[in-house]
Amino acid sequence: MTFRDDVRRGIAILADDLTSAGDGAAPFRRTGHDARILLTPPASLPRHAVGVTAVDLGSRMLDEEAAASSTRRAAGLFAGSELLFKTVDSTLRGHVAAEVRAAWAGSRRRAVVMAPAFPAEGRVTVEGVQYVRGVPVHESDYARDPAHPVRCSDLATLFPEAVLGRPDRADELPERIGNGDLIVCSAAEDSDLDRLVAAVPQLDEVLWVGSPGLAAALARRCARATGTAASQPAPARRPLVVVGSTNPATRRQLAELHGSGDVQGVTVGVDPAPAVQTLRGLTTPVLTLRTPDERHTPQTAQALARSQAAVVQALAEDHTVDALVITGGETATTVLQPLGATGIDLLDEPEPGVVRGSLTGRLPLPVLIKAGGFGDDAMLLRLCHLIRHPLDPGEHV
Known part of the structure; x- marks a missing residue:
């Protein structure tokens, strides 16, 4: 063209x-x-x-x-x-x-x-x-x-x-x-x-x-004098935190999140079915889905990424979860495409390395995406609070 x-x-x-x-x-x-x-x-x-x-x-x-x-x-x-x-x-x-x-x-x-x-x-x-x-x-x-x-x-x-x-x-x-x-x-x-x-x-x-x-x-x-005001999203009932990044900072953030209280999650395997079944049975207000900590061959890593995406798709489509917090750009791409998302309408940047918006496509879920190596140990804790309580600047789940 x-x-x-x-x-x-x-x-x-x-x-x-x-x-x-x-x-x-x-x-x-x-x-x-x-x-x-x-x-x-x-x-x-x-x-x-x-x-x-x-x-x-x-x-x-x-x-x-x-x-x-x-x-x-x-x-x-x-x-x-x-x-x-x-x-x-x-x-x-x-x-x-x-x-x-x-x-x-x-x-x-x-x-x-x-x-x-x-x-x-x-x-x-x-x-x-x-x-x-x-x-x-x-x-x-x-x-x-x-x-x-x-x-x-x-x-x-x-x-x-x-x-x-x-x-x-x-x-x-x-x-x-x-x-x-x-x-x-x-x-x-x-x-x-x-x-x-x-x-x-x-x-x-x-x-x-x-x-x-x-x-x-x-x-x-290039700042504009006027622009479209950012409207606050509705509070999420149950967000899913999806961790695919192996960056040490992200793994520390996940550990801090799990140490905060009402958070439960699973480590995904090559077969997504056990993770789906376990997460559907949990009752905490925040769920997490992580890949294993250890390094894998590229083939195994790809299989785990596909399995993680299948878990997210199952939980989003049956409304077990109604919002996503995702770490790592490659993880986000792998997870969002099976949801039929074509893009993200940006709302704001609540912290450096983090964007907040809503998916465009058949499942317009609220989403927060964090670059893998960014943030202090409490970042995931703050992001989960933000997506569940968007009008409250507090830092606790």
Whole structure:
């Protein structure tokens, strides 16, 4: 499909997994824009592309060649957007270099401004090197990620063609954009990201690449004076917490949740039937469904993910549960597709790394989705309270 250069249609966010799509769109929702996540790439542009459209390309689960191809097609489809943002994980997991180059080629933008820092979560970029709470990402827990281990922290190694930018030299950005450069920007604070965004006169000349930190800076610059007010959802009677992430932070959060009182759950096996039967028989106000803690072969991990999705589908369709709290982007994608969901209408971002909304499709369930490595040990406890008592800011289940 061709797209006239003079047509500008909303803000588009291209993400490699579902949590990245939510993290990219949520700051714009907070600054007055309507926002929707699409769970799969569209074949053509949405008929009414207003506000923010975030697309989960699912490319982190593909091989590098397929990920690049999918990203390039999507960038071409949304090339006419007034703002085009390609998310990358703030710990550099996934096919970062291949996808950024593919998005640039598809977007037909003059230059790339890349700033992966997310200071609110301790992820900063110093002289082109990515750190997590003071540790280079390739030496952090993310180097041991079972699906996407991080091998390199140095963006200059990933992008030898790049030029490095610093917030104290933000005034050099217009010249570098004019040269058609790929610019990798260091940032240690939100104010650094604001300075970088403010230095670019025409946002639509650039393919923006970053994590929630840069998305928030762009959203602040593009804030709307008026927008659709966020209406509070009805309280959930019985939420199901679905944990597929093996990140240690998420496992600690689950343990804290179970230690709080009225919570029961099961560990899923390859056969979903026992988990369905057990969960249907429990009477606590919050249920949990987790994958086993131990590492598995890719084949077994996929079988467990399919089993987890079957359990969620059974409990949602018979109304045993009426809301979902999901950790991990790949888990969320696997779980939501069998429910017939086509997207998520975003409500807000209650905490960094968390999006809240409602599913679009045949089961319009309230949903909270949390990135696997985000949050303190009490985060799942707070999220369960939020979905059950949306008007009460307390922190107890």
